[in-house]
Amino acid sequence: MIMDTINIGLLGLGTVGSGLVEILRQPQPRLAARRLKVTRIAVRTVTPERQAQYPDIALTTNSTSIVTDPNIKVVVEAIGGRTAAKELITTALTFGKHVVTANKDLIATDGAELSQIAAAHHVGLYYEAAVMGAIPVLRTLRNAYAGDPISRITGIANGTSNFILTQMIAHGASYDDALSLAQSKGFAEANPANDVDGLDATYKLLILTRFAFGMSPTIDDVSIQGITTLQPQDFVAASIWGYAIKPLAVSELTPDGLCMRVAPHLVPLAHPLAAVRDENNAVLIDSHNVNRLSMVGPGAGALPTANSIVADLLDLADNIHDGNTPERFVDTDTPAVVADAAHRVSPRFVGIRGDDVTREQLAALGISGRVQRGRGRVTVLTGPVTDSAVAQWRQVLTTVPGLELIHILPVL
Amino acid sequence: MIMDTINIGLLGLGTVGSGLVEILRQPQPRLAARRLKVTRIAVRTVTPERQAQYPDIALTTNSTSIVTDPNIKVVVEAIGGRTAAKELITTALTFGKHVVTANKDLIATDGAELSQIAAAHHVGLYYEAAVMGAIPVLRTLRNAYAGDPISRITGIANGTSNFILTQMIAHGASYDDALSLAQSKGFAEANPANDVDGLDATYKLLILTRFAFGMSPTIDDVSIQGITTLQPQDFVAASIWGYAIKPLAVSELTPDGLCMRVAPHLVPLAHPLAAVRDENNAVLIDSHNVNRLSMVGPGAGALPTANSIVADLLDLADNIHDGNTPERFVDTDTPAVVADAAHRVSPRFVGIRGDDVTREQLAALGISGRVQRGRGRVTVLTGPVTDSAVAQWRQVLTTVPGLELIHILPVL
Known part of the structure; x- marks a missing residue:
């Protein structure tokens, strides 16, 4: 079976973007079989030197022209930030293009909305690289x-x-x-x-x-x-x-x-x-x-992160070559039920500046456990305590003269 | 879209087979959406008690009737061993059924041949559970x-x-x-x-x-x-x-x-x-x-291993529901080039029984490095040495009276 080349439009040529181009240039047979090709890249400024580095790819400063280009099948967003990236991804999805992104800020806040736009247009929206770089x-x-x-x-x-x-x-x-x-x-x-x-x-x-x-x-x-x-x-x-x-x-x-x-x-x-x-x-x-x-x-770096983008591209490529709508990346969304502070319990590690604080003073504030003292501070390892109790400690500790709370850390 | 149920025939109801049935019975929405159902199980002996444990599944002692059953879409092989399993898997593939197995012995030796049979019949042959249990x-x-x-x-x-x-x-x-x-x-x-x-x-x-x-x-x-x-x-x-x-x-x-x-x-x-x-x-x-x-x-255990079988089943299910031929599990097979013993190099840890062996005696055999002595033995940590040199050591050490080689281990 002869497969069509899948043209990719890349937005951004920073660390991750240039890592992606580097990987796709490596002569890997399994990768080559998918016929993925970056044909256009949007950058902030096009110089003749930069264009010369990428002789077979057209650089442009016009991102919109990429996300609307009928010859582009997949858009890889590697510019980061929220506002511009969201607009470009939305346009790309609306124009029927599959999208791969490493943009964790955007996906964390607007991922559910963007997934719905992708599903409505029967295209894939994948973002393995957004979380923990190379770890799949x-x-x-x-x-x-x-x-x-x-x-x-x-x-x-x-x-x-x-x-x-x-x-x-x-x-x-x-x-x-x-x-x-x-x-x-x-x-x-x-x-x-x-x-x-x-x-x-x-x-x-x-x-x-x-x-x-x-x-x-x-x-x-x-x-x-x-x-x-x-x-x-x-x-x-x-x-x-x-x-x-x-x-x-x-x-x-x-x-x-x-x-x-x-x-x-x-x-x-x-x-x-x-x-x-x-x-x-x-x-x-x-x-x-x-x-x-x-x-x-x-968790970061050009090639590790770009490698996860490649995994997304391979998944999309198999679907595109088979003529399928890619599976939704995450396919359930039930209403979030969040435990309140009174139910979030763990032992705590309390650091307080001022080493003349006595065990009795701490106990009076409700803080007890194993104590270390020295180097100008008192450290306490408490038993299991709720987040509500910790919030109270934070308030109370500000009212005690000669005593300064450094932090209260949870214990796994 | 209403999907057809995918009928599964299970061969074997030991640790892994019963783990699989247990997982598929759990009410998991993402799993339920794939409509996977074990309809028949081949066991060595059918007793009324055993059948009563699986009221909605038909137990049989006739494995062949499962791998040729036109109502079965996927066969899960969980009997192990090589000869019978190979015959059953080959028949299942030939009858156009997808196969999932945890049989590492068989796949290690006959995997390439079975993969070709699967490809010829446009069905999938997956075996994530065969290697390292739950690790994907x-x-x-x-x-x-x-x-x-x-x-x-x-x-x-x-x-x-x-x-x-x-x-x-x-x-x-x-x-x-x-x-x-x-x-x-x-x-x-x-x-x-x-x-x-x-x-x-x-x-x-x-x-x-x-x-x-x-x-x-x-x-x-x-x-x-x-x-x-x-x-x-x-x-x-x-x-x-x-x-x-x-x-x-x-x-x-x-x-x-x-x-x-x-x-x-x-x-x-x-x-x-x-x-x-x-x-x-x-x-x-x-x-x-x-x-x-x-x-x-x-790396083992009923539920961890069965969970990897479920991952294979989900992959197959998505393909079956989409009407696709599943991708080959491994898609390249170039001729193996193996380094010979003269090129396999690593430091070694040599254990010899008999603590009166001298450093000079060892050096005369070509064995040198850091030495520990005591508890009736001599232990040497050598520099990088080839497998050929180690093979020579093994031979020579048998010829020295009063000296017994315990082992020579590689150092990572």
Whole structure:
């Protein structure tokens, strides 16, 4: 059977876009058999030098001309951001083009709406690369868990945060030094807020939750805490009690509904996620049939991310060559039921500045457990406590003179 | 769209077969949407009690009547063994039925032939459950690596061996005690030879090699070594040098061809596979784009294995409902090029009984490196050595009086 070439229009030629072009140029027989070809790329500025690098691809500054081009069958969106990307993707879908994107912000917030537009136009909208780079977690959730009820997804979803905490654990680096190193290695942006404040991991958690539990909660349903309050003393205190501190995103289905949390967590040293280092991402899926499956791999980078885009393109290509409408990427959407703060329970790791705080003072505030003292602070490892109780602690602790709350971290 | 029910005929109602029926009975909406239904099961003996457990399924002792039944669309083979299973699968494919199997022995040896029969009759032959139980490694290799050249696959493919070695590492158990515990927990069979001698892992490695490198080498191309020579002293000696000992299956593409090895390996303690414990399986894929992806999960058991059969059934169901011929599970088969023993190089861990062997005696045999002595044995950690040199050592060592070779293990 001779197959038609599938023309691809690429929006954006940054890290991921250029990685995609590089992969599609490699002479791989299984890839070549699908006859995928990038014919046009939208860039911000076209220079003769840049065009010369891509002799068989037409560069343009006109994105709209690509998403409406009748010769383009698949659009890959790699520009990022929300507003322009949403408009371009919507137009592409409306014009009957399949779309592949790595845009987690957009998919986390507007994914359900865009999926409906795709379904209405009988085209595919795939975004494996949006969550955890090279780890094929979305397709695995879709293919292997349709008959297996999932109870919890636990991930290291932000490579920047994991790199920074690894530096602080392994080398005793300060937060600022670890961040600088991450920036110099290209693992953190000049403005790292989205990564270190937990927003990036939250977007990924929302998408994972949709695939694992068939529900689309919103960002307000997630308890979000960044890594910026961590100090070397925290890692020392945690390790004395047998814990590492890892930047986790957790979505759990409890009898009271979904519990979703992005925060640096205390993780037992023997736990598989405690060993996931540097800029790696990881995901651990707990379920009824499989029990526990974990996957670890690079969460970012040009080729790892582009490789997941290629997996989406192969899936689309098989459907296009067969003349089928691609399956919906996620096919259930039941109303989200979210557990309230009174039902979200875990032990806590409480860090307080001021080492003359007594155990009795803490007990009077309702905070009790194992205590470490020294280096100008008191650290407490409590038993299971609700999020409501923690919120009260936060309020009360601001009213006690000479005492400053650093953070309250959950324990996995 | 109203879809027709897909009738499934199941061959065998042992661990995996009954796990499959259990999963398909669970009320999962995404599964229910595919309308998969086991209508007939072939068992060795039908009793009224057994039939009563499956009121809506017809039990029979006549397997042939299932694989030729015009009302059956998909046959799931869960009887194991080679001869009868091959005949039944061949008949089913010839009668135009899709087949799902967990039969690694058969697929490892006759998979290429059966795939051709399937292709000739435009039906699917899927076997995700044959390799590493619940870990979706075959589908991941197929979906995510078509454009990513793989350099090496490293796996813990035999859960029995991993359980036994974990007991020996963690609790200093003897090999015999660890084996007895594995048997009492149902992780090892009464006759554990296939597991502990490396044959089971070899079958899985042959299938993984086909998916990773598009080549079908034979069992004679694999260097196979079991775990039965290991003793608690080995784990002590290895850990002093910073290594764990894990039962690995490795397939690597070198400039001289494929190197395939099943053996207990020394693995650096910080290596991700060193932390994979108990009866778990694991796979680590090294490649150009992704760099390194690892997956860990249960390698056996009723529900984990049956869950991978369900993943195959879902894939088939989507194709059947769309009226498509399912994609071939593995779509390339280039002639296998295998590196010869002179090109297979790694450091070695040599265990010799008799602690009066001198360093000079060893050097005269060509064996040099770091030496540990004590508890009636000498242990040497050598530099990189070829398999040909190791074969010579084995010969020479039998000729030295008062000296007994225990084993020579590769170092990862």
